[in-house]
Amino acid sequence: MSRENDSFIVLSINHEVAPLDVRERYSVDDSKANDLYALLHNTGGVSESLVLNTCNRFELYTKLEKDANIECVVAILAEFYGEPSDKVLEHLHLRSGREAVQHLIEVSAGLRSQITGEAEIFGQVKSAYAESQNRGYAGKLINRVFQKGFQAAKLIRNSTTVGEGQINIANVAVDLASKIFGDLKSAAVLSLGTGEIGEKTVKALRSRGAKDFGIASRSQERAEEVASKWGGAPHVLADLQSYLPQYDIVIASVGTDGAVITHDLVKKCAARRRGRPLFLIDLGLPRNIEQSCDAFDNVFLYNLDDLASIAEENIAQRKEAVIESTNIAANKAQHIWEAIAKRGLL
């Protein structure tokens, strides 16, 4: 490894190399991060630094001073955590130079996330960069590496399928709803049942613009209680026929032996819907909606298995895109690193 390569390093403790209890031990909150920054820059050997801390990773990006090496940083970390250096090294994932840049791009693009392609990490890396800048620990090298790294990560997310498709059931349902109704602002949502999965789906729909909600439960009291908590109009399950036609998206998750929504009920309500599509999401076990409801042209019925199967297909599609994305990250990292060397930032 050349001296130039050694000047920019990343030390990472993440879900790929360390179990949860280890990650918990090395996790830092804001106050601890502040202490770590202070220790790094007061001890000497480090001229620029950035701490990234998420639920699945602790990472430290540093530019070393000319006479410093990786061991110096490991020693600082050992002092910070109060553990011997060799124990800290045991769980550390070390990268330097171009490989460190590639690691940053891969992390930012979600390629190294536990849920491949998740988008939240990009915001977390950006926040960590802003924090380092605000504290004055990001210099020319870290600025260059991170700004160019963000561009590369965006390119990966925009030009591959690594971030496409939802991978949890509630979000898959919301995606399908938007493929039926487009803008969800005009779609009315009814939740049959007040369980956790129904709540998650309602929240996901609300976050994507849905505004009109109805909450139905067996008892008026329970319906009112949950409706005031989630937001929406309370309904009693027994009166379903009277209010079902008002709703476009129905999430059914009621504990019941028989179907709550039957073929006949949907047929009766179709006439009052003026041709608008009806999206039925059956999250109940046993199922709450008769399968034959799907026979109507304008009715789209998805049950738990259907949604889970789509989530699995999306995960598989994301994994397929990882190879292509990693190649892009490698090429971009090479390019960024060469440009940094030319500019004399090392």
Next chain:
Amino acid sequence: MDNTLFGLADKQWIWIATVVFASTFVLGTYSAIKLHRRTGRPYVLALVTFGWILQTIGLYARGLQYGGCPLSNQFELVQFMVWSAIAIYIFVGPSFRVSLLGVFTSGFACLFSILSMVFEHWDNPSREPIFGDSPWIETHAALALFSYGVFGVLTLTSVMYLLQSRSLKQKKVVGGLFPFLPSLVELVSINGRLLAMGFIILTVSLGIGYSYFIEDLSSVLTVKLASTVAVWLAYGIILFLRFKLILSSKKFAWVCVIVFIAALLSLAAVDREPETETPSPQASILNSSTGDS
């Protein structure tokens, strides 16, 4: 029959335009299906507009010999219909904000443009002069063909609806064209607007044609008159059924596709000339102009 403009004959311009439409279609489809990437709307719009300008030059060169719109044989009728469909996409399409519409429209343009050139007999010598001295007959013919262009785009959005609906029904919603197709509700709204627009344009066109027809009842062949009225009636009935919510969105989409195919087939029927009699100048005008409607 070739007319040259800027050093190229009319058909050469149209060939180049067809190549541009074909390239846009291939590029957009490849980008969506193989690369899983959304081809940017401005990019597709720019390419389709470029092809449309080339086609306009070709049709203009062709029209120079008539001193009006080139609508005198099947080749020209189809070309004008394609030109109208592309114009609808360029000038009205962006307000629909429908991804893939440009790709679908360029595929439609490419297909019909190639067909019109492959069947050489479609480009038989025209019955000149085609519009006589009346600009209203030309307006009637152009509007009728323009409405066919609108119905062509309606057919494309109906196909999009059917694809989207099928994907959702069969739960095949990962990959393919699914991520790029617009929502069902948006497509239903667009279909309704296109149908109303096409029907109004066709009605105006037929109204103009009718005012000439009643002056000389023998000027239009019965088969042409029947075909024209049948197409107008068919779209009118669809509009009524849709307005009354008697047709489901899926059936509406299917009917739009079927009626458009029938309307296209009727173009061949209505473009025939009387075999035994030589038409009067006005009959000739109406025969030519109603060939499209």
